[in-house]
Amino acid sequence: MQEQSLIGAFEAPPQDAARAFRAALEALARPGTIHEIKGGQAPAPVSEAAASLLLTLCDPETPLCLMGRHDTPEIRDWIAFQIGAPIVGPESAMFALGTWTALQPITNFLIGTPEYPDRSTTLIVEMEALSQDGATLAGPGIKETATLALPDIEPFQMNHALFPLGVDFYFTAGTQIAGLPRSTRISGTQVLEATEAN
Amino acid sequence: MSDYNFAYLDEQTKRMIRRAILKGIAVPGYQVPFASREMPMPYGWGTGGVQVSAACLCPEDTLKVIDQGADDTTNAVSIRKFFEKTAEIAVTEKTREATVIQTRHRIPEEPLTEGQILVYQVPIPEPLRFLEPRETETRKMHALEEYGLMHVKLYEDIAKHGHIATSYAYPVKVEDRYVMDPSPIPKFDNPKMDMAAIQLFGAGREQRIYAVPPYTKVVSLDFEDHPFDPSKANHPCDLCGAEHTYLDEVIIDDEGGRMFVCSDTDYCAERQAEGHRGRLSPSENIEKAAE
Known part of the structure; x- marks a missing residue:
């Protein structure tokens, strides 16, 4: 085990986790808004936002799936020491971490059951940057419409079509976080719609 | 600490x-x-x-x-x-x-x-618990979006009382x-x-x-011919005079006397501080108002 795995936890766990949770709550309850979340430091390429979210929500009771470049021995060691979450495959994960490309196909993740739609995976999608310039969102948490740059459109629309089943998303970059619950209706940007009409 | x-x-x-x-x-x-x-x-x-x-x-x-x-x-x-x-x-x-x-x-x-x-x-x-006591059944009803039983309950209210009697x-x-x-x-x-x-x-x-x-x-669930009615006691608040707030009924003597006051104490106190007065506001204020 490397020394790197011993550092990067919250400095004041109860207070830092409380602030991080409020950011995560506001992000998921108001899709399209971007919030600051910080305090956790995991080995690269995990962002501070993703590390803080993992420290806030994951523990030995939450099977975690690491995908692509986020599945390294250093990151596994860090999670084993700081969080204790079992590392599993997509078919039994409560949380998953990776870039959008690495997480494909998202249909491999749990979507819950009609009796228990909560038994589904939450995907933490690492992004280059977050921006409110992009797809149009509507639904719970949004007054009229909101916009958020998404890595794709169709998979999110198909996920929403499963409602109340489906997976939920967090997008992380640097110290920023945005949320996209399965309840959000998504339509492409103006530009994309015009192209389709032609 | x-x-x-x-x-x-x-x-x-x-x-x-x-x-x-x-x-x-x-x-x-x-x-x-x-x-x-x-x-x-x-x-x-x-x-x-x-x-x-x-x-x-x-x-x-x-x-x-x-x-x-x-x-x-x-x-x-x-x-x-x-x-x-x-x-x-x-x-x-x-x-x-x-x-x-x-x-x-x-x-x-x-x-x-x-x-x-x-x-x-x-x-x-x-x-649905008072209509169906089994958790296994209510869970299935939510999964299937099967809410007919709730409408039957509201309908029975109308059949019995002439209106939907559920008030909270x-x-x-x-x-x-x-x-x-x-x-x-x-x-x-x-x-x-x-x-x-x-x-x-x-x-x-x-x-x-x-x-x-x-x-x-x-x-709020309702019927086309019995639309939802968010009713309240038909009085103004006796302390702040508000006519748009939810009221508590308070018995004030043993001769059937009663008063209605805002149930939201913070809202009522703020209105009184702004000078709003009701039927039973302290007398010095009523005198002032009469002058």
Whole structure:
């Protein structure tokens, strides 16, 4: 085990986790808004936002799936020491971490059951940057419409079509976080719609 | 430095509750099972709400606690003191100064804003429970969106009383999907549930958490020929004269005398401070008004 795995936890766990949770709550309850979340430091390429979210929500009771470049021995060691979450495959994960490309196909993740739609995976999608310039969102948490740059459109629309089943998303970059619950209706940007009409 | 962990609960418990809250936000109106803990207060005193509040509170928060609209009843005072002691946070009685509001059976009169969280204490989270006692069956009914039984119940109200006689815990449909118990708030408050604040519901004994995100469609169930009516006592408040607030009826003597006062004490006090007066306001004020 490397020394790197011993550092990067919250400095004041109860207070830092409380602030991080409020950011995560506001992000998921108001899709399209971007919030600051910080305090956790995991080995690269995990962002501070993703590390803080993992420290806030994951523990030995939450099977975690690491995908692509986020599945390294250093990151596994860090999670084993700081969080204790079992590392599993997509078919039994409560949380998953990776870039959008690495997480494909998202249909491999749990979507819950009609009796228990909560038994589904939450995907933490690492992004280059977050921006409110992009797809149009509507639904719970949004007054009229909101916009958020998404890595794709169709998979999110198909996920929403499963409602109340489906997976939920967090997008992380640097110290920023945005949320996209399965309840959000998504339509492409103006530009994309015009192209389709032609 | 308090001898308790911040906001009383241990961190693993808070993570479990936080995960349940987020699932509730993602599926509005769906009751998420959670491993409710024993709290240092009896079931029925808001153990569910207290656990949800404990999982949400930040050191910077200002907490308000109301019981049937009042800040100064036993339940409200003891929960406020509990968090003052275990989380060392600021408390207030002013609705607009609070960032987290825990409530027993009322929504404040003043409209809530973005950045505020309203935490409800819920006794029986399952709206279908008194119609179907088996959890396996009600779970299946929610899964199949089979809510005919609830409409039969409302219809029987009309057949028996001529109108829908349910006056509190009036069932709502959230975002056209789940029928939800809004907790025993008066039906007068139902239309306020489409609001800018985040609404979280905690049922400690029944081990359920559910949520309504901001700006979410919340519709009170009704019939075309018997539309939903958010009624209240047909009087103005006897202390502040308000005609648009929910009122409590108070017996004031043993000869049948009674008065109606705002159930939201903070709202009523603020109106009185602004100079609004009602029928039974202290006499010096009435004299002044007469001059």
